[in-house]
Amino acid sequence: MMMKETMVRIKLTDFDSLPVGAGQAVTVNGENIVLFRIYNGEVKAVENRSPHRKGGTLADALVSGKFIYCPVYDLKISLEDGKVQAPDTGEVKTFKVEVIENEVYLQI
Structure with a gap:
């Protein structure tokens, strides 16, 4: 018998309060997350931690399309899958976000 997965939605903020092209940090269940409202109207969420070994946060990252640039180490990170773009390496956790x-x- 297959178990049905239960999806839980946690309200984070109002869409209109999110600045376009800038990060907004939130904490959910002890996890530090940064939301990005990108220029096409989508909202993306990734963990608010630079994948660089020395750390740092991504809340002040520069947004370009569906990518952000780490404000300290200039790593190019996909908001779709969290992967750092070559020639650099690394990854951040992504989160499913829904606007209703x-x-x-x-969504967790």
Whole structure:
């Protein structure tokens, strides 16, 4: 018998309050996450931690399309899958986000 996965939505913020092209840090269940409202209207979420071995946060990352650039180490990171683009390496955790009636939810 297959178990049905239960999806939980946690409201994070209002869509209109998210700045376009800038990060907004939130904490959910002890996890530090940064939301990005990108120029096409989508909202993406990744862990607020640079994949660089020396650390740092991504809340002040520069946004370019569906990528962000680490503000300290200039790593190019995909907001789609969290992977650092070559020639650099690394990865950050991504989170599923949904916008429903002007409210932004994290799906867990």
